[in-house]
Amino acid sequence: MVGVPNGYVKPGASDKENSIGLREASPESRSWFSRVPSDPVPMVLTVQFFTRVSHPDGPRMRHPPLVETHTPGPGTREKILRAAGCPSLVPYQIAHVGLAEAVEPYTMVRTDLPGSYFLACFGGEGRILIDGRWQRCRAGQACLSPAHVLCAFHAVPGQRWEFAWVRYESSAGRGPLGAAGAPVLAGFPSEVFRHAVEGLMAEQAGEGSLPALHHWVELVQGYVSRFAQPWHVDERLGQLWEAVAARPAHSWTLTELARRAHCSGEHLRRLCRRQLGRSPMQQVTYLRIRHGAALLAETDLKLEVIAERVGYANPFVFSNTFKRWTGWRPSLYRDRQRQGERNPGPVGEG
Secondary structure, three states, X not given: OOEEOOOEEOOOOOHHHHOOOOEEOOHHHHOOOEEOOOOOOOOOOOOOOOEEEOOOOOOOEEXXXXXXXXXXXXXXXXXXXXXXXXXXXHHHOEEEEEEEEEOOOOEEEEOOOOOOEEEEEEEOEEEEEEOOEEEEXXXXXXXXXXXXXXXEXXXXXXXXXXXXXXXXOOOOOOOOOOOOOOOOEEEOOHHHHHHHHHHHHHHHHOOOOHHHHHHHHHHHHHHHHHHHOXXXXXXXXXXXXXXXHHOOOOOOOHHHHHHXXXXXXXXXXXXXXXXXXOOHHHHHHHHHHHHHHHHHHHOOOOHHHHHHHOOOOOHHHHHHHHHHHHOOOHHHHHHHHHHHHHOOOOOOOO
């Protein structure tokens, strides 16, 4: 029997399928399996420092190791405006904004950002790790990553990737990810947003008028907030995801979600893909993991209890899913959150 060792996942597979520690795999299917770092690494495995993931819509892509790094490379250009040099950013908890023209080997991996991260692509394309899966990010798309999860993206061969970003210090209070229906990857007027960031930078470098800077920052923040709250266009989705967030332990199905949203399952899929960048059931998983992360950080409940409270009868499945979505085992995530509360550090790069 040809087996797939525990710690490997098949991209796009269900949580149940990926929870199996050792299962039979055909030679054709083995190329679909990619190594996901796990702790500890089984002794029989050879550690791969790059993973190869096959994409149905493109060539096989080589991805960087998921360790803390910021590698611009000699051909990449970045412009960054930090809160230390622009106090108008501080009321919105913005650490910095920036513009980039990135080429290979540009790589950014942040394993535990204290705040959310917004990226809007206005030229070329790159790859972003979202919900544990590498995805394309093209011109006219934006991505919003929550705080305290693995945030990773990189340029690809032969492509100049142009994007603007906003990095938040904390997601508390006015952070853009406060609601249950915040998107992950969706369409966005990235070129307009780019001009807003450029206007802010130009004003800071020029006259530096405080009223003008305030208006530019408000414009930048307004675009991020609009992206983060797409359900204002369709109130049904807002009500649906707030209901799911309130009952993460419930056995949600696509049929029940569609019934609550007063539409067909296929129409709900289209709405979620367009407005959230996720399928309906992926959004359920996101809300469960988000609630699980809060319980890990704020309570001393055992893992088995937390898993049950967020809809997982098997704590092993919850642990694997949590790591795939956040980059951390639940126990390590809890330790880092407690350590961060005791020893808050300065805002880093990226």
